[in-house]
């Protein structure tokens with residue numbers, strides 16, 4: 001009953017990084033919110049962050065190998081560039097929910113296209129830390 005929550009590049013700086021765009025919550029704050037809600041839903045959260053593309057690929061494979069129920073993925077800027085992450089999502093049957101704190105469609109043009117959406121069960125974006133909690137609600141119902 002584990003949900004992997006995978007976070008990509010620069011999300012370790014959450015809370016400090018462009019707070020007007022990404023909010024004041026740190027990744028630890030978000031982990032706390034998810035753990036509180038997960039407890040109520042009888043789920044377990046495995047929250048990770050890496051600035052390295054290959055780690056995200058490995059963790060997607062691991063999610064399937066370990067029988068995770070779903071993956072919540074904020075791939076950061078790799079969203080817009082990574083065919084390797086897209087392929088990893090296609091290579092597993094574990095459902096992946098794409099999340100973003102900001103609404104990429106309301107931002108620069110280069111953020112409008114997501115490579116990974118093609119293989120995502122669905123996408124939740126634009127609600128700050130709440131995007132993650134909404135993704136957990138969705139994961140619990142899959």
Ligand code: DQA
Nearest residue numbers: 074076077100101102104111
């Ligand atoms: C982001 C949006 C991406 O465009 C950006 O590169 C990020 C964070 C978000 O959560 O809003 O690093 O994924």
